[in-house]
Amino acid sequence: MDSSQLRKQIQQNQREIGELLRVLKQRRPLIRGNVYNLRRKCGKARCRCQDGHLHESWVLSVPEKGRKRMRTIPKGKRAQWQSMTESYRRFRRARAQLVKLFTEVLKLVDQLERERTVPPPE
Numbered sequence: 001m002d003s004s005q006l007r008k009q010i011q012q013n014q015r016e017i018g019e020l021l022r023v024l025k026q027r028r029p030l031i032r033g034n035v036y037n038l039r040r041k042c043g044k045a046r047c048r049c050q051d052g053h054l055h056e057s058w059v060l061s062v063p064e065k066g067r068k069r070m071r072t073i074p075k076g077k078r079a080q081w082q083s084m085t086e087s088y089r090r091f092r093r094a095r096a097q098l099v100k101l102f103t104e105v106l107k108l109v110d111q112l113e114r115e116r117t118v119p120p121p122e
Helices: 003-024 078-116
Strands: 034-040 055-064 067-072
Touching: 003 078, 034 078, 055 078
Parallel strands: none
Antiparallel strands: 034 055, 055 067
């Protein structure tokens, strides 16, 4: 790639970095974890869950100390908690993409340096 192409590629990466930074700078609260509907049997011999009508509750599964901890979601908070967990995943994806772009930009800058460097005068 010549110097002009390298500069164009760096400029394109700069635009993408700006878009990712907008995602990262948002002020939405984040919750690490997953929200899902937990269906289970209670174990009572005469309960309806023994016939396949399982008990349901919405939970937040959060990784803690290498294990998953489940927390019951309060009534009326499910949509809010789902939104916060989705925001967390969006944040983490943007962060990962930012790392890749910075690595690529550094490689392009190194190439640009090699392109533009001339031998010292004699």
